[in-house]
Amino acid sequence: xLPKEKWKKAxxxxxxxxxxxxxxxxxxxxxxxRAEQDKTNAFIKLTPEWARGVAQSVSQDSQDVMSxxxxxxxxxxxxxxxxxxxxxxxxxxxxxPYDGTVVKKxxxxxxxxxxxxxxxEFAMGSSNENSAYGSVSLPQKxxxxxxxxxxxSAAAVAGGLVVHALGSDxxxxxxxxxxxxGVVGLKPTYGRVSRYGLVAFxxxxxxxxxxxxxxxxxxxxxxxxxxxDPLDSTSANRKNESCGLRVREVRESKSKRDEKLKSxxxxxxxxxxxxxxxxxxxxxxxxxxxxxxxKGVKFKEVSLPHSKFALPxxxxxxxxxxxxxxxxxxxxRFGPRILPHENKTTLEEMYSxxxxxxxxxxxxxxxxLGTFALSSGYYDAYYKKACQVxxxxxxxxxxxxxxxxxxxxxxxxxxxxxxxxxxxxxxxxYLSDIYTVPVNLxxxxxxxxxxxxxxxxxxxxxxxxxxxxxxPELLSAAxxxxxxxxx
Amino acid sequence: xxxPTYHGxxxxxxxxxxxxxxxxxxxxxxxxxAFGNSPNRNINPVCTAQPGALPVLNKKAVxxxxxxxxxxxxxxxxxxxxxxxxxFYPDLPKGYQISQFEHPICEKGWLDIEFxxxxxxxxxxxxxxxxxxxxxxxxxxxxMSGYSLVDLNRAGTPLIEIVSEPDFRSSTEAVAYLKKxxxxxxxxxxxxxxxxxxxxxxxxxxxxxxxxxxxxxxxxELKNLNSFRFLEKAIEYEIQRQINVINxxxxxxxxxxxxxxxxxxxxxxxxxxxxxxxxYFPDPDLPPLVIxxxxxxAIKKDLPELPDxxxxxxxxxxxxxxxxxxxITSTKALASFYEGxxxxxxxxxxLVSNWLMTEVLRKLKEDEKEIEDCPFTADKxxxxxxxxxxxxxxxxxxxxxxxxxxxxxxxPKSIVEKKGLIQVSDPGAIEEAIRKVMQASPKQLADFxxxxxxxFGYFVGQVMKETQxxxxxxxVNSLVMAFLKGEKS
Numbered sequence: 001x002l003p004k005e006k007w008k009k010a011x012x013x014x015x016x017x018x019x020x021x022x023x024x025x026x027x028x029x030x031x032x033x034r035a036e037q038d039k040t041n042a043f044i045k046l047t048p049e050w051a052r053g054v055a056q057s058v059s060q061d062s063q064d065v066m067s068x069x070x071x072x073x074x075x076x077x078x079x080x081x082x083x084x085x086x087x088x089x090x091x092x093x094x095x096x097p098y099d100g101t102v103v104k105k106x107x108x109x110x111x112x113x114x115x116x117x118x119x120x121e122f123a124m125g126s127s128n129e130n131s132a133y134g135s136v137s138l139p140q141k142x143x144x145x146x147x148x149x150x151x152x153s154a155a156a157v158a159g160g161l162v163v164h165a166l167g168s169d170x171x172x173x174x175x176x177x178x179x180x181x182g183v184v185g186l187k188p189t190y191g192r193v194s195r196y197g198l199v200a201f202x203x204x205x206x207x208x209x210x211x212x213x214x215x216x217x218x219x220x221x222x223x224x225x226x227x228x229d230p231l232d233s234t235s236a237n238r239k240n241e242s243c244g245l246r247v248r249e250v251r252e253s254k255s256k257r258d259e260k261l262k263s264x265x266x267x268x269x270x271x272x273x274x275x276x277x278x279x280x281x282x283x284x285x286x287x288x289x290x291x292x293x294x295k296g297v298k299f300k301e302v303s304l305p306h307s308k309f310a311l312p313x314x315x316x317x318x319x320x321x322x323x324x325x326x327x328x329x330x331x332x333r334f335g336p337r338i339l340p341h342e343n344k345t346t347l348e349e350m351y352s353x354x355x356x357x358x359x360x361x362x363x364x365x366x367x368x369l370g371t372f373a374l375s376s377g378y379y380d381a382y383y384k385k386a387c388q389v390x391x392x393x394x395x396x397x398x399x400x401x402x403x404x405x406x407x408x409x410x411x412x413x414x415x416x417x418x419x420x421x422x423x424x425x426x427x428x429x430y431l432s433d434i435y436t437v438p439v440n441l442x443x444x445x446x447x448x449x450x451x452x453x454x455x456x457x458x459x460x461x462x463x464x465x466x467x468x469x470x471x472p473e474l475l476s477a478a479x480x481x482x483x484x485x486x487x
Numbered sequence: 488x489x490x491p492t493y494h495g496x497x498x499x500x501x502x503x504x505x506x507x508x509x510x511x512x513x514x515x516x517x518x519x520x521a522f523g524n525s526p527n528r529n530i531n532p533v534c535t536a537q538p539g540a541l542p543v544l545n546k547k548a549v550x551x552x553x554x555x556x557x558x559x560x561x562x563x564x565x566x567x568x569x570x571x572x573x574x575f576y577p578d579l580p581k582g583y584q585i586s587q588f589e590h591p592i593c594e595k596g597w598l599d600i601e602f603x604x605x606x607x608x609x610x611x612x613x614x615x616x617x618x619x620x621x622x623x624x625x626x627x628x629x630x631m632s633g634y635s636l637v638d639l640n641r642a643g644t645p646l647i648e649i650v651s652e653p654d655f656r657s658s659t660e661a662v663a664y665l666k667k668x669x670x671x672x673x674x675x676x677x678x679x680x681x682x683x684x685x686x687x688x689x690x691x692x693x694x695x696x697x698x699x700x701x702x703x704x705x706x707x708e709l710k711n712l713n714s715f716r717f718l719e720k721a722i723e724y725e726i727q728r729q730i731n732v733i734n735x736x737x738x739x740x741x742x743x744x745x746x747x748x749x750x751x752x753x754x755x756x757x758x759x760x761x762x763x764x765x766x767y768f769p770d771p772d773l774p775p776l777v778i779x780x781x782x783x784x785a786i787k788k789d790l791p792e793l794p795d796x797x798x799x800x801x802x803x804x805x806x807x808x809x810x811x812x813x814x815i816t817s818t819k820a821l822a823s824f825y826e827g828x829x830x831x832x833x834x835x836x837x838l839v840s841n842w843l844m845t846e847v848l849r850k851l852k853e854d855e856k857e858i859e860d861c862p863f864t865a866d867k868x869x870x871x872x873x874x875x876x877x878x879x880x881x882x883x884x885x886x887x888x889x890x891x892x893x894x895x896x897x898x899p900k901s902i903v904e905k906k907g908l909i910q911v912s913d914p915g916a917i918e919e920a921i922r923k924v925m926q927a928s929p930k931q932l933a934d935f936x937x938x939x940x941x942x943f944g945y946f947v948g949q950v951m952k953e954t955q956x957x958x959x960x961x962x963v964n965s966l967v968m969a970f971l972k973g974e975k976s
Binding site: 076077078084086091094096097098100195196197198199200202203204230231232233234320321323324327328330332333334343347351371374375376379383 | 768772
């Protein structure tokens with residue numbers, strides 16, 4: 001059973017609220033209760049006071065899709081006065097002096113924030129085993145990973161602890177856990193959602209994205225957070241079109257949906273169906289394709305030839321940016337400070353003791369790699385070269401979208417795996433992002449929706465990729481496929 | 488052109504100047520860009536590098552950088568890139584400084600400078616400007632015993648770094664360039680140019696080579712040069728030090744050296760091996776800075792009158808000597824003072840220039856002050872000139888009035904009135920004084936009349952003394968003569 005069959009979606013709650021069959025307070029208490037009894041460790045911190053405060057003041061009749069709806073925030077989203085740890089000891093007890101833009105928007109919309117969700121430290125990881133606050137379990141199967149880095153957000157949605165949640169996606173960190181947990185996750189076009197107040201991992205790749213039970217909720221949440229922000233220089237100054245409305249159209253009219261399916265041209269990149277793709281995932285995706293074909297969807301085999309370089313390029317670009325983004329955690333202005341020799345500690349000793357003790361191994365590995373890649377004499381061979389190849393990867397997508405509306409494939413090569421299975425083998429862990437990483441490098445939007453179940457009855461994710469700034473078309477395509485799969 | 492030489496060696500010097508831009512807010516945040524507030528007041532999440540905070544470029548700072556580039560004859564790049572310069576220090580909150588590296592906003596400029604290696608031997612030179620780039624300043628650290636304090640008020644303040652070609656051959660040339668550059672930035676109103684407050688700072692790259700050698704010697708970078716005098720002394724010291732090293736068979740090493748003004752020496756701060764690898768790379772938080780040609784043209788059109796143009800105008804419009812014009816236009820404040828005084832002088836620009844060049848500059852030099860510290864305003868100097876011109880006071884009295892203005896800052900009129908210094912031009916009063924003097928000096932009178940003409944001066948002096956110097960000198964002269972000749976009595 002997929003989470004969306006088990007828990008109420010936001011639009012369902014809104015209906016019940018409109019019919020006065022429940023109240024924001026009741027909804028809030030129901031979710032808080034489940035969150036307090038959570039055994040998956042999805043939260044780093046619960047925020048019941050914040051949640052209750054909003055639930056009490058929000059109007060029963062508020063039309064906005066977010067108002068009164070319990071949500072979770074990945075703990076790398078900055079919340080004023082409320083601990084924001086990034087899953088790291090280096091930000092233990094750090095209370096930011098400001099709200100990020102997205103958090104501010106959700107506050108204004110009176111969303112009910114249940115808590116700050118667990119994550120891999122500084123969003124670096126694919127299994128949520130890299131959190132200083134403990135790993136997160138897959139709600140469907142204990143001792144399995146929920147994916148990462150937005151593992152807590154995905155598990156909270158799948159476990160019914162929140163209605164939907166925000167994550168961040170640098171190389172797949174929203175879509176991969178969405179896929180593992182059987183929920184919907186969107187990585188918007190780079191620049192669509194403000195990064196102001198998102199703790200940076202890799203600035204040119206990071207994007208905040210929603211995790212939800214279905215495409216409708218995902219689209220509604222996206223509408224609430226997207227838009228130009230003058231506080232983020234990489235934010236796109238373009239008009240926003242409502243995705244929620246487009247999805248609603250498809251969902252409410254079967255004929256419209258079928259019409260849309262007939263007009264859809266889908267690209268299947270051969271690079272996403274090759275070696276490394278596990279049989280159960282392949283079977284699930286193939287079954288989807290068959291269903292779609294039967295409804296008249298046109299398929300084309302396409303090629304993204306440079307995507308084979310995506311992982312190495314990603315692990316140069318992302319770690320290089322990360323190595324300097326994380327320089328500010330130095331024990332000087334915030335977070336704990338470690339002085340090994342009390343009164344006689346030198347500055348160098350303070351830096352290395354603080355950073356040495358409070359960063360986890362994966363974060364340190366990436367800082368070292370990034371520092372090396374940017375260092376004098378290596379810059380041209382690594383960072384500069386990686387940026388050039390990144391451009392080629394981006395061109396592959398642009399070219400392909402001349403011929404197809406969307407690109408479709410698996411979100412991840414396998415379903416969720418057991419905790420510990422890959423934690424000592426970073427390279428095999430990195431491979432779980434092989435289909436998601438090219439999307440971040442190209443800056444295009446992509447959504448993962450559940451396609452069915454694979455091994456151990458664990459969810460499989462279908463990734464749909466669109467051209468830059470095509471979220472309305474992308475999400476309405478996702479809604480048609482979702483609706484078809486429900487039949 | 489004479490080349491200063493140092494016992495067979497020649498010096499090669501280049502300057503790197505950091506000028507703080509006088510924008511209202513910081514380079515990448517809305518925090519106020521202000522000097523003198525109590526510590527850690529002018530800060531916000533961006534300039535304290537809170538997690539998640541992002542930089543947004545200040546448009547005014549771009550305008551100022553373009554102005555500086557145009558005024559120093561640079562090419563303005565329509566696309567420039569901000570880069571991160573990475574190093575750890577407590578007053579550098581992000582652990583990197585946002586700067587420009589590969590693609591700065593201005594390149595390939597020049598400035599003409601004038602200087603004298605020997606008195607009265609004026610020389611000119613065109614100095615190359617390699618580049619001007621924009622960057623943010625760091626905060627300030629204060630080291631106490633056993634701990635340090637960090638003030639982030641300055642963190643994120645906009646700077647331009649102006650890098651010259653290694654075109655200077657002496658400290659004199661370097662100082663002439665630095666003064667000219669400062670004047671230009673002040674004229675543009677983009678930088679206050681106060682070296683003590685640190686909003687105009689300078690590092691010098693110094694090397695020496697045997698005369699005739701093609702290759703540059705190994706250079707040392709000198710820091711902590713926070714006045715023109717220190718720049719001059721540090722360079723001269725360093726040239727001599729490097730020559731001594733070579734002459735005693737040693738090798739100059741590439742290093743950064745700190746100038747110690749108390750001891751007048753430079754001392755090694757860090758060697759090349761200890762130098763940072765700054766790991767420059769384009770800042771992914773800031774897209775390339777793209778400006779339009781029209782924008783640059785509009786700024787160009789609006790550039791104010793710069794020192795050289797102003798000096799030329801002063802010579803032609805006011806008829807003052809070129810030398811005076813150059814001195815007066817050497818700082819914006821001095822030029823404004825002059826123009827302000829001329830405006831109130833009843834059209835006596837030459838007289839104003841004389842008084843400014845002699846009296847005012849002498850006083851400032853004595854007190855080690857700048858024109859900004861002048862105790863009275865420009866209009867008051869103009870009024871003083873008016874009083875002289877109209878004959879209300881003599882030049883001699885004017886000097887007394889000037890001294891009083893220097894002490895009290897009062898207007899010359901009120902000083903003259905208060906002290907009763909108004910020139911006596913009433914013939915009756917002067918004649919009265921002459922009679923008194925003649926009565927008291929029968930011997931001198933007899934001597935004069937018997938042919939000792941030189942005694943004329945004696946009588947004039949006595950009359951001036953009798954009138955406490957207030958008598959109109961021209962009238963005293965003619966009346967004394969009339970009395971001595973017996974035409975009057």
